[in-house]
Amino acid sequence: MTIYLDYDGLLLFDSVHHAIRGEKLLLAANIKIVSLPTPREIDVSCGQCLLFPLADQEKIKKIFHDQQLKWKKLFKCNLKERVYEELESR
Amino acid sequence: MSTKIDAKGLACPGPVIATKKALESIEQGIVTIVVDNEVAKENVVKYATAHGCGVSITKQAGDFTVKITKGEAVLAPDKIAAPLSAPTENLVYLITQNTLGHGSSELGAVLMKSFMYALLESTVLPKTILFMNAGIMLTIKSSPVLEHLETLDQRGVEILSCGTCLDYFAVKNELAIGGVTNMYTIIEAMSAANKVITL
């Protein structure tokens, strides 16, 4: 069972390069995140996502905006039940 | 195998009935159902998760598209995979570097993290994971996958790091998970195993 049950936000990126850059930026800003392969429920082709507490979503969006990092979709997720609800899409 | 259903305009519990029919008609695959109100969306999601399926929801101008994934190593939320320790099946992972694959070490680091994450969700856990050479970077304090290994450890997976390697990289005091082992034990563990996977 996944250990990040209290992380209820998920960001999807167009490319793994964006995900890698995003992870670096957020770690530098001390925001708790975990990188993980894109859940199969969202997309079956391999990709990278970032998992984080949804409460930090505004902070994260601001950092990405300031650093001009593109992201594709923001989901609210329940990892235990494997439910991913799309909140925003760019 | 993918089925798409339009359940807009259906009175309760029409959307759930449609979902039930569609999910019962496939072994595994994707069922996509479109509803036009929150109550229907909530109920369809409840039905899907109660049947061990994963769900992804997107919204389009008041309608909800619910994508339900059934089958393939479906893990019910209350089932936690136990490591296989029966004598006939003995799986060992040997991890010889802290990245996965060749070509780009940056990508390799990403892949190793993905690998460890996916291993946590797997229904088939190894009896032992052995770390050698640069692999020991994953069992020391600065490891990017420490929490993943801690969870595996809690679930009974044995985690062992080669002592010589820890010493070589001068990180003997930084070991953060599992025990220290030597080449003899490593050989024994690999020989006794039915399957050894080397990364």
Added chain:
Amino acid sequence: MGFETADDAGIYELNETTALIQTLDFFTPIVDDPYMFGQIAAANSLSDVYAMGGKPLTAMNIVAFPIGSLPAEVLGEILKGGQDKVIEAGAVIVGGHTIEDSEPKYGLSVTGIVHPNKILKNIGALPGDVLIITKAIGTGVLTTAAKADMFLEGVEAAISSMAMLNRYAAEAVANFTIHACTDITGFGLLGHLYEMAVGSSVKIRLQARAIPLLPDAAEAASMGLVPAGAYRNREYLKTVTIDPSVPGNIEDLCYDPQTSGGLLLSVPAAIAKEVLLALKESGSTQAAVIGEVLEKGKGEIYVD
């Protein structure tokens, strides 16, 4: 009597010993069998009288029926179901009114009596009281399951429960001191608990695990057979705090709108055991203690 307690019955004092109770209710079919629909609708309409500690005397039929498109026998069955239930309640049908409508509806307008000093209100719960309900919960979810042809055993149990008169429960507790009483209907268990809590100015604790549930109700709720009314009830109730340990399906059942539900009683802790025994012995086999009244407050409800 006043309007502050939001009862959907009216009380009018005739003299020192007698007050008149008037109530009415009607709705569209929730089960396929017309006779049972009549029984349930009648039991539901009569319930308010019992919830006030009264005794029904007369009832009048309220009927809407598509005369052209459904056979008259169906209407006959509905009315028979209603009449049999009224007779069981010791009252009598004195007339009624029917209109043509595309959708059938049935219910009763009921007149009952109660002694002015013995009127049970839904306010008056006191800190330290124990909360008891007399019927199991889950009719909303199970009538939804019925439409999906699922959980037939649970549906049968729900039908029996809905058709059961609250008369027996009311008579069983008639000689006990009841601080507050209401019947559980469309607002769900939490909705009616809230009315009691806010009207009595208290805080209430509900033990989710103690709530008696109809067979299959929990499973049906977990599968999304949850009526829209449950979601509406949840939207409306803002002073409820639910502990994260309460499973989602049980939470949904707490908001599940009930049809012809049981009585919700607030009784002094000292007599709770006796009250429960009396209820069980008179046919309310599902009666259970489900919570307690904590202290003075503004209607806060804690569910754990």
